[in-house]
Amino acid sequence: MEGVLSTQASAAQGQSRESLTRALGVAAAVMLAVALVMVFVIAPPGDVRSGGEAQRIFYFHLSSAWIGFGAWLVTAFCGVRYLQTRDLQWDRRAHASAEIGVLFITMTLLSGMLWGRPTWNAWWTWDFKLTLSALQFLMYLAYLMLRGGLENVNQRARFASVYGIVGALTVPLNFLVSRVLQSIHPAVFGPSVNAAQQGGFGVSADRMVILVFCLATFTMIYLFFFRSRVALLEREDALAARKAALLDA
Amino acid sequence: MSLLEDRNAVYLFTAYGVILGAMTVYLVTLWLRRRNLDRDDAILRQIEEESQQDKH
Numbered sequence: 605m606e607g608v609l610s611t612q613a614s615a616a617q618g619q620s621r622e623s624l625t626r627a628l629g630v631a632a633a634v635m636l637a638v639a640l641v642m643v644f645v646i647a648p649p650g651d652v653r654s655g656g657e658a659q660r661i662f663y664f665h666l667s668s669a670w671i672g673f674g675a676w677l678v679t680a681f682c683g684v685r686y687l688q689t690r691d692l693q694w695d696r697r698a699h700a701s702a703e704i705g706v707l708f709i710t711m712t713l714l715s716g717m718l719w720g721r722p723t724w725n726a727w728w729t730w731d732f733k734l735t736l737s738a739l740q741f742l743m744y745l746a747y748l749m750l751r752g753g754l755e756n757v758n759q760r761a762r763f764a765s766v767y768g769i770v771g772a773l774t775v776p777l778n779f780l781v782s783r784v785l786q787s788i789h790p791a792v793f794g795p796s797v798n799a800a801q802q803g804g805f806g807v808s809a810d811r812m813v814i815l816v817f818c819l820a821t822f823t824m825i826y827l828f829f830f831r832s833r834v835a836l837l838e839r840e841d842a843l844a845a846r847k848a849a850l851l852d853a
Numbered sequence: 854m855s856l857l858e859d860r861n862a863v864y865l866f867t868a869y870g871v872i873l874g875a876m877t878v879y880l881v882t883l884w885l886r887r888r889n890l891d892r893d894d895a896i897l898r899q900i901e902e903e904s905q906q907d908k909h
Contacts, residue, residue, distance in 0.1 A: 640869075644856070657859035661868040668872065707879050711872045718868040722861040825876065832883050839890050846897055853904065 625835065628828040635821040639663070642814045654723060661719040663815055666792060667822035668711040669737075673775045675705030675826065676740070679747070680772030683765030692841070695761035698768055699751060700833035704826060706744045713741060724788060733782040733789040736774060743771045 643663045650659020682698035685691070716734070717727045728734065747767055754760035782789045792807060807815060856862055 656861045658861035658864045664872050711875050714871045715868040718864045722864050836886050
């Protein structure tokens with residue numbers, strides 16, 4: 605009787621988690637639609653120096669970067685929690701976050717190149733900031749390859765945790781590099797040594813509202829992807845355990 | 854000048870196409886992985902039931 609009640613409680617908990625994920629998905633889709641209207645209809649076009657109409661790329665470019673780099677921090681945090689608790693749920697969260705991070709950092713690099721072409725007249729320059737971002741993309745890929753190359757679950761979780769923590773050190777470095785070193789890449793927030801050369805890349809109040817909304821939208825999308833991916837990883841592990849139990853029997 | 858007449862609009866639309874396309878592709882991969890897990894789950898359940906019947 606107790607077993608039946610426990611199974612029912614677990615199923616109810618699973619359903620409630622799935623409902624929350626679905627609600628996040630719907631909210632993210634609605635917010636994405638509103639964000640697109642804000643970017644294409646409400647936002648003022650940029651001046652010639654910032655690419656004219658191409659300046660509108662800025663809103664989703666920065667939002668992608670926010671998630672692309674933020675996902676590393678989540679991976680590192682989950683890595684620390686795994687090393688503390690040895691609970692594989694933290695490893696699944698780290699894995700999910702890194703996978704989503706690859707997606708968003710790819711979007712950051714590609715949208716940056718498409719914005720760079722009309723403003724810098726170049727698809728790519730070996731600027732510190734850009735090079736470090738490309739390096740982070742490769743580090744994300746290496747993280748996923750490392751995971752794919754290790755069979756032992758605990759060993760994989762341990763190695764990936766340490767790699768995730770070390771990799772996350774590049775996030776504050778990337779934030780600082782365009783502020784303290786000579787860089788072609790503008791710094792949107794905070795002081796920068798390049799502000800004068802870049803003509804003072806300030807964000808006006810109306811643009812800031814749209815930017816903040818886009819950041820919130822991408823955070824919502826990240827949460828939806830994250831919860832969906834973690835749920836799939838849980839199911840993959842549960843299925844693998846059942847397969848192993850069948851083979852043992 | 855309207856948005857469509859701007860000579861840089863092609864970069865704008867390509868960038869948003871890439872971003873929305875990438876998110877859609879990831880969403881589809883999530884759906885495909887979920888569908889494959891559902892199939893695996895059904896097959897495994899069938900095998901488990903058969904092995905239970907064999908034991909009895």
